[in-house]
Amino acid sequence: MKAATRALGFEAKKAQILSIMRTYDPPHGNKIGYEDFYYVISDKIRKRNxxxxxxxxxxxxxxxxxxxxxxxxxxxxxxxxxxxxxxxxxxxxxxxxxxxxxxxxxxxxxxxxxxxxxxx
CATH class of the missing domain: 1.10.238.10 (EF-hand)
Incomplete structure (x- = not known):
């Protein structure tokens, strides 16, 4: 998640990534699905200045x-x-x-x- 977020040009602080993972990966398998990742990144794109x-x-x-x-x-x-x-x-x-x-x-x-x- 951190590498993908950075590769797309977004800040990827550890605390932010952990928060996203806790939100979208309730079983804590250290995985996030495509739909959730798409939602998170789309939201970041919309908020870009x-x-x-x-x-x-x-x-x-x-x-x-x-x-x-x-x-x-x-x-x-x-x-x-x-x-x-x-x-x-x-x-x-x-x-x-x-x-x-x-x-x-x-x-x-x-x-x-x-x-x-x-x-x-």
Whole structure:
């Protein structure tokens, strides 16, 4: 339950997972059925705040960055790990298009602007 919850991008604190398991696994067999899991995750999805999700995504992009901004190197790393096949020119263009303050990096505010434009 904990691994699946985290894999879906949700916080999975031990106390929360134990509470869910106690609620949906009364015989305490350390199992939860598909329908119950679906209900729990669906509820979490409905309660998601898009801004929080975008901030979480930004942190994934900047996890290996000292500046807390998305650089070409960050994009190259993500590109390699996801095997997206983007060229360096395409990634440079992405940064240039959304770099409002022209510092060659994407900060959190610029990232949120990008995401909010694509969301709505």
């Amino acid at each position: 898009p801004i929080d999700e975008f901030k979480y995504a930004f942190k994934l992009f900047t996890a290996n960055s000292e500046s807390c901004k998305i650089s070409l190197e960050n994009l190259q790393d993500i590109n390699r790990r996801t095997q997206s096949g983007l060229s360096d020119d395409e990634m440079r263009s992405m940064i240039e298009e959304f770099d409002i303050d022209l510092d060659g990096l994407i900060d959190e505010a610029e990232f949120l602007e990008i995401m909010m434009q694509s969301e709505y």
